Amino acid sequence: MAAETLSPRKQPVQARSRALVEAILTAAARVLEQAGLEGFNTNRVAEAAGVSVGSLYQYFPGKTALLAALVRQDAAELRADLAKASETADGARATVEAMVDVVVAHQTRRPVLARLLDFAERDLDLESEDEYEVQGLIGGVLSRHATAFPGLNTSETARDLMVISRALADAGGDPATLRQRVLRAVWGYLATP
Amino acid sequence: MAAETLSPRKQPVQARSRALVEAILTAAARVLEQAGLEGFNTNRVAEAAGVSVGSLYQYFPGKTALLAALVRQDAAELRADLAKASETADGARATVEAMVDVVVAHQTRRPVLARLLDFAERDLDLESEDEYEVQGLIGGVLSRHATAFPGLNTSETARDLMVISRALADAGGDPATLRQRVLRAVWGYLATP
DNA sequence: CCAGGATACGAGCTTTTATTCACAACTGGA
DNA sequence: TCCAGTTGTGAATAAAAGCTCGTATCCTGG
Numbered sequence: 001m002a003a004e005t006l007s008p009r010k011q012p013v014q015a016r017s018r019a020l021v022e023a024i025l026t027a028a029a030r031v032l033e034q035a036g037l038e039g040f041n042t043n044r045v046a047e048a049a050g051v052s053v054g055s056l057y058q059y060f061p062g063k064t065a066l067l068a069a070l071v072r073q074d075a076a077e078l079r080a081d082l083a084k085a086s087e088t089a090d091g092a093r094a095t096v097e098a099m100v101d102v103v104v105a106h107q108t109r110r111p112v113l114a115r116l117l118d119f120a121e122r123d124l125d126l127e128s129e130d131e132y133e134v135q136g137l138i139g140g141v142l143s144r145h146a147t148a149f150p151g152l153n154t155s156e157t158a159r160d161l162m163v164i165s166r167a168l169a170d171a172g173g174d175p176a177t178l179r180q181r182v183l184r185a186v187w188g189y190l191a192t193p
Numbered sequence: 194m195a196a197e198t199l200s201p202r203k204q205p206v207q208a209r210s211r212a213l214v215e216a217i218l219t220a221a222a223r224v225l226e227q228a229g230l231e232g233f234n235t236n237r238v239a240e241a242a243g244v245s246v247g248s249l250y251q252y253f254p255g256k257t258a259l260l261a262a263l264v265r266q267d268a269a270e271l272r273a274d275l276a277k278a279s280e281t282a283d284g285a286r287a288t289v290e291a292m293v294d295v296v297v298a299h300q301t302r303r304p305v306l307a308r309l310l311d312f313a314e315r316d317l318d319l320e321s322e323d324e325y326e327v328q329g330l331i332g333g334v335l336s337r338h339a340t341a342f343p344g345l346n347t348s349e350t351a352r353d354l355m356v357i358s359r360a361l362a363d364a365g366g367d368p369a370t371l372r373q374r375v376l377r378a379v380w381g382y383l384a385t386p
Numbered sequence: 387c388c389a390g391g392a393t394a395c396g397a398g399c400t401t402t403t404a405t406t407c408a409c410a411a412c413t414g415g416a
Numbered sequence: 417t418c419c420a421g422t423t424g425t426g427a428a429t430a431a432a433a434g435c436t437c438g439t440a441t442c443c444t445g446g
Contacts, residue, residue, distance in 0.1 A: 014413070017423060036316065037230065041403055052425045057405065119312055123229065156366055160374055167360030173349055181353055181382075188381020189374075207443065210393060234433055245395045250435065 006068040006124065009061045021059050023049045025073065028066055033113040037120070042066070064124065071121045074114075075130040078106050082137055092145035096190070099138065100165055100182055107169035108178070115170045135159060149190055161186055199261040199317065202254045214252050216242045218266065221259055226306040230313070235259070257317065264314045267307075268323040271299050275330055285338035289383070292331070293358055293375055300362035301371070308363045328352060342383055354379055 012018045027049035032040050042063045046053040060066045081102045089098035107114045121127055138158035142149050149157075168182045205211045220242035225233050235256050239246040253259045274295045282291040300307045314320055331351035335342050342350075361375045 043403065055424050159366060160361060163360050163364040164357055164378060167356050168353060171356040173352060184385045185357060185378060185382045188385040189378045192377040192381040236433065247396065248394055
């Protein structure tokens with residue numbers, strides 16, 4: 001358990017190595033999804049990527065860093081989608097709905113992977129990196145429509161809404177009613193004094 | 194990776210061995226809490242329990258079974274507390290509040306442990322063992338007060354309410370406002386059409 | 387209080403996993 | 417084309433973890 005960094009070890013500069021890093025991350029996601037946290041290890045990821053372990057260690061200082069990279073990539077994607085939704089939609093209701101849709105879609109596309117990444121994010125204490133921006137985003141929406149949602153702590157609310165949406169989506173009830181139920185929970189939370 | 198059962202290997206019959214199994218489970222919880230899923234292993238648990246590995250394997254066929262035992266124990270406790278709350282309280286509002294309090298208290302007493310056990314429960318597919326009874330319990334409350342909560346799928350609702358409560362409690366915002374926020378989410382969900 | 391089953395022990399075997407390193411193969415510019 | 421830096425390789429090492437088994441100790445019924 002050498003005191004390992006969570007940040008990448010070195011940046012790939014040639015096209016070849018950028019592709020390699022891509023391949024590693026893709027394979028890592030697949031391994032995590034199929035084998036779970038327990039079965040997630042560097043040898044296996046390297047093999048799945050069709051790459052040698054040595055190459056993996058050239059860019060990631062250890063398995064934890066690899067996991068962290070996966071988490072960060074996923075978080076960045078979600079953040080970008082949320083930003084787009086918050087800009088595009090019009091009016092309080094539509095905006096909230098659009099953002100819920102983004103979260104639900106995100107958790108639903110690869111449900112197992114999403115759940116594992118959420119856990120890892122918490123485990124590795126990577127939430128703070130993302131939290132600020134996402135809360136700012138949601139908080140912005142809430143205060144822009146302040147008349148619709150009077151007097152609430154926006155950053156706490158933002159966090160709670162994310163938590164609720166993700167949890168319901170992760171829980172995997174009937175997919176047909178999922179959107180409906182998440183919206184009920186979110187609206188209910190926002191509307192209840 | 195021998196195909197390992199999740200059920201215990203043999204029942205302790207003498208008082209001595211019952212105490213040993215107790216000690217193992219207690220130590221297992223402590224190790225899990227302090228070292229996380231990553232650091233959770235049979236050698237460590239045995240050592241923490243002041244017991245030999247061999248003894249551990251006498252009662253648990255492997256580390257997964259040990260985890261499963263922990264999950265089951267915790268689930269049984271929560272179930273019992275919920276049952277008591279559902280019997281004691283009076284009226285729809287009070288009953289729902291009492292049950293929310295039980296869940297929040299359960300997740301809050303040892304937050305790290307609770308979160309890890311929730312994850313493990315999902316991971317090991319042990320939810321179904323418990324789900325039925327808890328949903329019955331909550332479903333019973335909802336239909337007993339059917340006038341307050343008209344026309345909802347009780348088992349799905351029960352599940353959603355558990356998920357929401359646990360997720361918010363796990364997320365660890367301000368503890369002072371936690372109860373408040375969980376109730377908002379739950380009431381909101383129940384009240385929103 | 388003795389026999390025999392139940393219980394406990396822990397050294398140690400095996401397998402898995404993280405990580406390194408000496409070497410080979412590429413690539414882009416001079 | 418050739419070289420210096422960059423990249424890629426995979427066998428090898430050491431540590432960690434899962435698990436067994438021969439042996440020793442304890443308990444209970446007769």
